Amino acid sequence: MSYLRLVLVEPEGRINFGFVLRLARNFSVQDICVVKPKFDLKDPEVLEFAAGGVEAVKYCRICSELDECLENVDISVCTTSKLGSEKDVLRQGIPITALKYVLPTKGSVALVFGRESVGLTREELSKCDIISTIPLKSNYNVLNLSHAIAVYLYELSKIKESEGQELTIGVRCSRNTFKAIMNLIKEITSMLDNEEDIFLALKHVLARASITKPECSTIYRFFKKIAHELRIARTSK
Numbered sequence: 001m002s003y004l005r006l007v008l009v010e011p012e013g014r015i016n017f018g019f020v021l022r023l024a025r026n027f028s029v030q031d032i033c034v035v036k037p038k039f040d041l042k043d044p045e046v047l048e049f050a051a052g053g054v055e056a057v058k059y060c061r062i063c064s065e066l067d068e069c070l071e072n073v074d075i076s077v078c079t080t081s082k083l084g085s086e087k088d089v090l091r092q093g094i095p096i097t098a099l100k101y102v103l104p105t106k107g108s109v110a111l112v113f114g115r116e117s118v119g120l121t122r123e124e125l126s127k128c129d130i131i132s133t134i135p136l137k138s139n140y141n142v143l144n145l146s147h148a149i150a151v152y153l154y155e156l157s158k159i160k161e162s163e164g165q166e167l168t169i170g171v172r173c174s175r176n177t178f179k180a181i182m183n184l185i186k187e188i189t190s191m192l193d194n195e196e197d198i199f200l201a202l203k204h205v206l207a208r209a210s211i212t213k214p215e216c217s218t219i220y221r222f223f224k225k226i227a228h229e230l231r232i233a234r235t236s237k
Contacts, residue, residue, distance in 0.1 A: 003107070007069040010037065017041070018045065020149055022051050024056035026053070029059070034060055036064060067127065075103060075108075076109070079134075080132075092204065096151065100155070171212060174213070174216070180220060182206075
């Protein structure tokens with residue numbers, strides 16, 4: 001992974017955010033996107049607890065919507081402490097230790113964290129390509145925001161140092177083609193029952209699959225053909 005964007009949705013605590021800036025300095029994160037913060041990012045308390053990471057505030061930008069923070073990245077990872085039941089397609093995530101097997105070693109990644117109080121909403125989680133969690137052996141797996149970020153940044157830093165983690169041999173599927181496939185799947189599933197669950201399941205599976213450019217092109221043509229046939233069938237009714 002050559003580029004990381006840290007995304008925080010509506011952070012609530014000044015002290016926590018100060019620690020996040022310190023972590024950004026620790027792990028050389030130079031892109032921090034903040035959605036509707038509940039305080040001034042340059043608040044004295046933030047800067048005090050940022051300590052040596054105070055300069056990281058210059059890498060922060062504020063956006064009004066999560067979609068803005070997810071623009072121009074190859075893959076997005078939403079984090080959550082809540083594991084899904086067997087019937088909850090949205091929260092079928094992967095453990096943090098498995099990210100090294102699905103994230104591109106050459107590409108851009110958005111790592112998304114929610115509010116200290118309630119985390120990310122289901123709508124926000126649905127915007128990401130991959131859902132991830134930190135599995136703990138205790139019955140209380142909700143970490144402090146800055147602690148969770150520290151764990152993720154450390155785990156992702158090892159991807160940069162390791163070799164041979166990229167599962168794709170050859171050119172990886174481009175983000176634009178992946179989006180085109182998802183648009184076709186969205187069109188197809190809109191004609192079916194349980195459309196949202198089907199769309200999310202396919203989105204998460206394809207995002208984790210590390211598909212190559214030739215595979216991606218073949219999948220695109222497959223779904224394009226299905227969409228075309230369905231349009232004809234609907235028109236003829």
